[in-house]
Amino acid sequence: MLVDKEIDQKYLEYGQHLTIGVVGKVSCGKSSLLNAIFEKTREDKKFEVAATSGTTTKSQIHEIGPDVTILDTAGLLDCNTANSEKTKKILSKLDLGLFIISGSADKAQVDEYKKLKENCEVFVVFNRVDEYDRKKKALDKVIEQWASYLDVDANTIYRTCAAGYDDDDEGDLDLRVQDLQAGIFKYLQNKKKLVLLAHLMKKKLQHAMAIIVPCVLLCSGLSLLPLSFVSITAAQVSAIAALNYLYHGKWLSKSELWFLAPSIASGAVGKFGFLAIKSFFPPTIYIDVIAASVALSLTASILVAVLIHLHKGLTLDNAFKSAELQDICTLLYKKIAEELKNASLKDLQSKEFWTNMLHRFAESLLDTSATDEVQKH
Ligand SMILES: Nc1nc2c(ncn2[C@@H]2O[C@H](COP(=O)(O)OP(=O)(O)OP(=O)(O)O)[C@@H](O)[C@H]2O)c(=O)[nH]1
Ligand SMILES: [Mg+2]
Numbered sequence: 344m345l346v347d348k349e350i351d352q353k354y355l356e357y358g359q360h361l362t363i364g365v366v367g368k369v370s371c372g373k374s375s376l377l378n379a380i381f382e383k384t385r386e387d388k389k390f391e392v393a394a395t396s397g398t399t400t401k402s403q404i405h406e407i408g409p410d411v412t413i414l415d416t417a418g419l420l421d422c423n424t425a426n427s428e429k430t431k432k433i434l435s436k437l438d439l440g441l442f443i444i445s446g447s448a449d450k451a452q453v454d455e456y457k458k459l460k461e462n463c464e465v466f467v468v469f470n471r472v473d474e475y476d477r478k479k480k481a482l483d484k485v486i487e488q489w490a491s492y493l494d495v496d497a498n499t500i501y502r503t504c505a506a507g508y509d510d511d512d513e514g515d516l517d518l519r520v521q522d523l524q525a526g527i528f529k530y531l532q533n534k535k536k537l538v539l540l541a542h543l544m545k546k547k548l549q550h551a552m553a554i555i556v557p558c559v560l561l562c563s564g565l566s567l568l569p570l571s572f573v574s575i576t577a578a579q580v581s582a583i584a585a586l587n588y589l590y591h592g593k594w595l596s597k598s599e600l601w602f603l604a605p606s607i608a609s610g611a612v613g614k615f616g617f618l619a620i621k622s623f624f625p626p627t628i629y630i631d632v633i634a635a636s637v638a639l640s641l642t643a644s645i646l647v648a649v650l651i652h653l654h655k656g657l658t659l660d661n662a663f664k665s666a667e668l669q670d671i672c673t674l675l676y677k678k679i680a681e682e683l684k685n686a687s688l689k690d691l692q693s694k695e696f697w698t699n700m701l702h703r704f705a706e707s708l709l710d711t712s713a714t715d716e717v718q719k720h
Contacts, residue, residue: 349577358536367443372470375505392508437463445471448488558582590653610669644675
């Protein structure tokens, strides 16, 4: 079946496994940074942090989610390192490398950096910037020296701080990792592997929007093609699969999801008549902006309804029978239609416009308890 093939292709677009290599001298802060990237507190940290050096001399391989592996090592060049066979194998599979440096530039690190770079895209991360809080100019100079040793542009070096994860630390955490985190998210989004990592993050709404909005925009374009039904369904099914992975860490089969989008939408389709139905059929006779905006709104309502369902901790088992999901979808469809009355064509195609609107709707429905809102309307 044509749709089957399309969905298979879409599924394949999402990576199956993610491997990140973190390389840097002993005590430069690799474990602390990993905790910070994964939004951990001191109490629930995932990676052991120690002030005394030499605690982690071997390469460590952390399997930290259903599909994420992290190689954490003080050096790649030392062949006597325990786990070296395993390390070599993982090296060849790396999706991304984080090369962590700190303190004054050190030529001895250059070969380590080159070795990592042979295997994958590498972000250079200068950690412990707090040590330079009272000497900002010195920080720029040190980073420039590192940049020239490693032969990279100084502006591409991330500046981070991940202080305070030691068990006996009494102060607050000092975390400055937003830029690095955003860089990692963006890179993995392009590789279609972000959801594997995002599943392990606490803040899910932002990542859900990164799944929903591209699908919504894709559908607006697709509704102008003759095969819109097939392509819209394939895009919706794979977005629902990705949302489910984000919350539950597993991929559902196509057959489990196949009827979900149309059944969730059926309420809205019934209520809003032919305009809504039109988006489910190829607009072979005439094509207009209304058809595109209906496809957009309907797709957005279905996906945000699924997001709200998952965010409340529910699964998608038997979700196609859920009247509440349908009601939320219908309500969202109405809210979106109202908002679109004042939107321009440019808005309809804008990622920011959809992200802001859908994020707002999702948050308000989650706050006020979706069922209450549904009953009001
Ligand atoms: N001031 C400051 N200290 C940091 C920072 N990052 C980590 N540390 C401290 O540095 C020490 C070592 O941190 P770890 O995260 O264990 O470093 P590591 O690179 O994983 O060390 P090994 O696994 O032993 O190689 C700990 O006392 C951390 O609290 C930082 O950004 N600033
Ligand atoms: Mg460590």
